Structure formats: C-alpha cells, structure tokens
Amino acid sequence: RCDGNTASSRPPTPCWFSWPPSFCCLVVVSRGFFSIGNSPFSGKMAASAHLSWMIIRNNNSFLVKKRCIKKHFSTEPHNLLNIASFRYNGLVHKKSIDIAPVDKGFKVSWKRSKAAHKPASCYVSRTIKSGPRVALFRLRRLIRCNKYRKDLTKAALRRASAILNSQKRTLKVKKSRPKKSD
Structure with missing residues (x-):
C-alpha cells in the first residue's frame, strides 16, 4: 500500500x-x-504483442525444447512454421492464420482483430476443397483481400501446398508380366 x-x-x-x-x-x-x-x-x-511475447517466450506449455537445437519449436495453434518466435506466434498477435488438413483439402482459420478479447467468437474458419492451383489462389486472395498480415502469406502458401501434396493419392505401379512362351 x-x-x-x-x-x-x-x-x-x-x-x-x-x-x-x-x-x-x-x-x-x-x-x-x-x-x-x-x-x-x-x-x-x-x-501489446511485444509485452505478451516477453512474458511467454521462455516459459509456456507449447514450447518444445531440445538440448542440441538452438531454435525451440512450438506446438501452439495459429503458428504456421511451429517455430517459437515473435513473428510466427499465434497467441500474442491480434491477427494470425492457421491451416489444418481436412479430407481432400485444408481448413483456414484466422483471428478477427476486432473480437480479439472474445475467445468464443474471434476465430473464423473456411474449408477449401478444390484442386491445388485453385485452392492456393483462393488462399492468396483471402489473405490479400482481407488486408491480413502480408508477412505470413508465403508461409501460409507453403503450408497449404505441403498439406495438398501429402493428400495426393499414390499410383500403384503395374508390374509387367513376361510374355507366355508357346
């Protein structure tokens, strides 16, 4: 007192x-x-985002620390590269993007900056289930037209591309049979 x-x-x-x-x-x-x-x-x-980052950067439940790795990993939602850094942290920023795989596509979820203090209604998600070229175009347009964080565009496109590549069906190689001899 x-x-x-x-x-x-x-x-x-x-x-x-x-x-x-x-x-x-x-x-x-x-x-x-x-x-x-x-x-x-x-x-x-x-x-502020910087103050929140200074509080949680060395001690939070999402950190994955290993002895021989200099950069720590993070398992938090809305972290595109899963690296523990201020730029990609999804907890401290008012605007953040997350891309998760769903059946034959991916789900994009982002924070609405106006509702950042209301956790129940601040997240919006959209599922994109189309071919890879159209899906990546739609994701780029969604980030650009909503005037979202431009620094996350390339990381979001890379993550979506990796998800779409992992969902490709592998074609079975047909084994050729030798011709029957008469």
Missing part, C-alpha cells in the same frame, strides 16, 4: 512514485490483457 495507513505498528512504507495515494495500483496481466485497479485507467487494456 502506498498511502501508509496500516493497522499494525510498522512504520509506513514509502511510495516509490510521486503519484497521489489513490493512483497506486496493482497491475495484473491475464490472457493478454492488463487489469489496472484504483487508477484513472481502471478497466481492461489490451497488452
């Missing part, structure tokens, strides 16, 4: 700041939001 009014006989603790006692507050970071109590900024403010 910054005002120094305590019930015990201890001397009052000095306030580190020169703000009035009503302004001293407790900052709690939870789910990407600041909650500031007893301040002119009371309510919730969105935490």
